[in-house]
Amino acid sequence: MFEAFGRKILHAAQTTGEMLALLVETVYYFKEAPRNLPSIFRQLSEIGIGTLPIASLMAIFIGMVLALQTGVELASFGTQEALGSIVALSMVKELGPVMTSLLVAGRVGSSIAAEIGAMEVYEEIDALKTLDINPVRYLAMPRLLAALVAVPALVVFTMIIGILGGGLISDVNPKINVPFNVYYDHVVRALNYKEIFKGLLKATVFGGIVAQVGCYVGFKTSNGARGIGQSTTRAVVLSFLLIFVANYFLTRFML
Amino acid sequence: MADFFKTEKNKPSGNIWSKLTHGFTASIFEGCECQSNYEDSHGVDIKLIDVNKSFNGNHVLKNINLEIKAGETFSIIGPSGTGKSVLLKHIVKLEKPDSGQILIDGQDIYDTEDKDAPRDYRYSMVFQSSALFNSLSVEENVGLWLREKRVCTETRIRRIIREKLRLVGLSGKEALMTSELSGGMRKRVAIARSLAMNPDLILYDEPTAELDPVTSDELARVIMNLKKEVNLTTIIVSHDLNFALYLSDRIAMISGGEIIEIGTPEEIKASQNPTVRKFIYTTTKGIKGD
Numbered sequence: 001m002f003e004a005f006g007r008k009i010l011h012a013a014q015t016t017g018e019m020l021a022l023l024v025e026t027v028y029y030f031k032e033a034p035r036n037l038p039s040i041f042r043q044l045s046e047i048g049i050g051t052l053p054i055a056s057l058m059a060i061f062i063g064m065v066l067a068l069q070t071g072v073e074l075a076s077f078g079t080q081e082a083l084g085s086i087v088a089l090s091m092v093k094e095l096g097p098v099m100t101s102l103l104v105a106g107r108v109g110s111s112i113a114a115e116i117g118a119m120e121v122y123e124e125i126d127a128l129k130t131l132d133i134n135p136v137r138y139l140a141m142p143r144l145l146a147a148l149v150a151v152p153a154l155v156v157f158t159m160i161i162g163i164l165g166g167g168l169i170s171d172v173n174p175k176i177n178v179p180f181n182v183y184y185d186h187v188v189r190a191l192n193y194k195e196i197f198k199g200l201l202k203a204t205v206f207g208g209i210v211a212q213v214g215c216y217v218g219f220k221t222s223n224g225a226r227g228i229g230q231s232t233t234r235a236v237v238l239s240f241l242l243i244f245v246a247n248y249f250l251t252r253f254m255l
Numbered sequence: 256m257a258d259f260f261k262t263e264k265n266k267p268s269g270n271i272w273s274k275l276t277h278g279f280t281a282s283i284f285e286g287c288e289c290q291s292n293y294e295d296s297h298g299v300d301i302k303l304i305d306v307n308k309s310f311n312g313n314h315v316l317k318n319i320n321l322e323i324k325a326g327e328t329f330s331i332i333g334p335s336g337t338g339k340s341v342l343l344k345h346i347v348k349l350e351k352p353d354s355g356q357i358l359i360d361g362q363d364i365y366d367t368e369d370k371d372a373p374r375d376y377r378y379s380m381v382f383q384s385s386a387l388f389n390s391l392s393v394e395e396n397v398g399l400w401l402r403e404k405r406v407c408t409e410t411r412i413r414r415i416i417r418e419k420l421r422l423v424g425l426s427g428k429e430a431l432m433t434s435e436l437s438g439g440m441r442k443r444v445a446i447a448r449s450l451a452m453n454p455d456l457i458l459y460d461e462p463t464a465e466l467d468p469v470t471s472d473e474l475a476r477v478i479m480n481l482k483k484e485v486n487l488t489t490i491i492v493s494h495d496l497n498f499a500l501y502l503s504d505r506i507a508m509i510s511g512g513e514i515i516e517i518g519t520p521e522e523i524k525a526s527q528n529p530t531v532r533k534f535i536y537t538t539t540k541g542i543k544g545d
Contacts, residue, residue: 035405119388127386130347130379131400131452138403 019216022136026144026212029137036142043146047108047207048153054107055100059158062095063087063165071169071176080170080178084186087166092191092199096159098247101206104151105239109214112143113235116218117228125219140215144208151207152200159199163187198254205250206243213239298325298488299360299376299455301346306355308341315341317512319355323505328482328489330499333509334534339492340383340460342509346490347380347458359456378456379449383464385441387433387448393420394429397447419447422484423477439470443477450481459491463498475501496538500524508534 033040066087074080116139119125128135167187170178217235221227301323308316315338323329331339344350345357348364357364359376379400387396394416401412420426423443433441442462449457462478463471475498482489482502493499499506500520508516508523508531516523516531523531 123382123384123386124388126344126349127380127382127388129349131403131448133400133403 018220019212022140022216022219023212025136026140026215029134029141030145032137032141033145036137039138039142040146043142044150046111047104047146048150051104051107051150051154052157055103055154055158056161058099058103059091059096059161060165062099062158063091063162063167064169066090066095066162067166067169067176068173071173071178075176080176081182082186083166083170083176083178084183085190087170087183088163088187088190089195091159091162091166092195094247094251096155096162097199097202097206098243100155100158101151101203101210101243102240104147104154104207105210105213105243106236108147109210109235109239110232112211112214113217113221113231114228116140116215117221117231120219120221121224121228135219140211140219143215144211147207147211148204149207151210152203155200155203159196198250201254202247202250205246209242209246210239213242297376297455298327298486299378300325300358301456301488301490302356302358302361303342303345304356304358306342306345306352306357308338308345308350308352315512316345316352319512319514321507321514321517323488323490325360325488326486327504328478328491328502330491330493330503330506331509332493332496332499332506332534335494337509338512339494339509343380343458343460343490343492346456347378376455377452378458379452379454380458380460381442381445381449381462383461385438385445387436387441387444389433391433392429393425393431393433393436393444396433396444397429397451399448400452415451416447419450420444422450422481423447424473437470438465439467439473442466442470442474446477446481450485453485454487456488456490459489459493461493462491463493463495471495471498478502494538496535510534 067083070086071080071083074083074086116125119128119139125135125139128138167180167183170176170183171180214235217231217238221231223230301321303319303321306316306319307314319342331342333339341350345352346359351365356366388399391399394413397416397419398412401407401415402409406412407415416429417426420428423446425440425443425447428436428440428444433444436444446459459478462474466474478489478491479502481487489502491499491502500523503520505517505519506523507514508526508528510530516526516528518526524535526532526535
């Protein structure tokens with residue numbers, strides 16, 4: 001039992017070390033970004049524009065549910081006017097960055113792992129090496145850079161849409177009955193640049209985690225089609241886990 | 256000091272400038288019509304000395320000693336799973352030997368502290384699966400190295416792509432996506448992609464695998480034409496004996512991770528080694544004669 005536990009610890013340490021090494025190498029190649037602009041824009045479009053419709057849908061429903069659950073409770077104490085502040089702070093500090101990043105992990109992280117995994121299995125990565133094209137520079141760098149830009153941008157949208165969704169429910173739901181101008185007033189009062197910055201910092205870190213995990217798992221893929229499937233699942237699970245862990249520590253340090 | 260410059264000048268492949276201009280560090284040449292010696296392909300000498308490799312205790316390559324001359328077409332034949340492809344991957348640095356040396360033009364390819372150091376030769380490999388990039392078109396696949404390394408101007412790159420596709424008999428197929436290609440066409444695009452580097456060394460890993468006899472024959476003709484038109488060292492790994500006999504200047508037979516016979520096609524056919532005889536007999540289905 002101890003042996004198995006030890007092996008798992010060693011495996012986790014090895015994975016962490018390899019991921020950090022990949023991160024360092026990927027960041028090193030940021031200097032090559034200007035000559036990889038087409039690839040970076042392709043990834044930006046895939047991560048940002050591609051995820052925007054589903055992220056918007058998710059955000060509006062999160063905002064609406066949040067307003068509904070909280071608003072009804074607050075109304076029972078007669079403090080429903082504070083709903084705007086609660087929805088805004090929840091969306092900006094937690095729900096916007098975390099939920100959007102989880103969505104990106106499921107949609108884009110898995111696709112990065114599958115794409116790079118397939119390239120690994122079908123010798124395309126080896127082909128890149130023989131063409132003297134560094135796979136980290138060619139594949140990982142554009143994805144990481146795009147994720148670092150696209151995920152915070154997406155989070156800005158989800159924050160706005162979520163807050164608007166909450167405002168809609170607070171205005172139309174008779175049990176809450178907070179006019180939109182009152183809701184909006186509380187939103188503006190609750191939010192400041194510092195809170196928004198904290199939310200976007202979280203989004204940037206989570207975006208980096210999603211891209212990095214997708215690339216790492218992709219590069220480690222083996223065992224043919226089955227291995228690609230396993231990598232896809234592994235990328236999503238690992239991204240989720242790391243997002244939750246990072247979220248705790250970021251929240252703790254930014255309190 | 257003056258002697259130093261004189262010596263370096265007289266040794267074109269030895270100094271750092273010639274390595275930069277002939278090797279892969281190309282971006283500094285952006286703007287010129289073509290990298291100064293892109294057109295120059297010289298073929299390389301390859302020497303393997305006591306190369307050993309094991310995977311999980313399985314000794315795949317056992318004391319491999321091999322010498323391939325510049326400009327030679329050399330085939331490595333043998334049954335599946337005997338270490339042929341692993342041997343090839345060692346030459347292009349996709350695998351590192353457990354022991355032994357691999358020399359290209361007298362230089363140990365692993366005897367450098369800087370793995371990104373410029374080398375004074377270009378190599379490319381045609382993979383068994385073709386390994387084309389599925390998200391790219393034929394034109395983009397063939398031109399990938401040229402564009403990534405900024406070897407030439409875009410106009411010149413397009414000209415080179417057209418020329419290489421013509422060499423492999425795929426003129427006019429530039430716009431096709433790789434998913435629209437047959438197995439034989441994929442292989443030829445992979446060859447064109449390799450040729451676009453104007454390599455000094457080209458390696459083929461099972462080029463006829465999964466191809467029908469007619470397509471294999473077409474491919475053999477393409478490689479034969481290249482042999483006539485382009486001066487490069489060619490290494491072919493195959494279990495297709497007839498293909499190797501048709502194309503090669505020399506052939507090595509590998510069995511159980513060891514080289515058991517080396518010689519010209521005639522010498523191989525006349526070999527009395529029982530393993531070679533058995534391989535020839537089974538691959539020709541027992542048909543006697545040439």
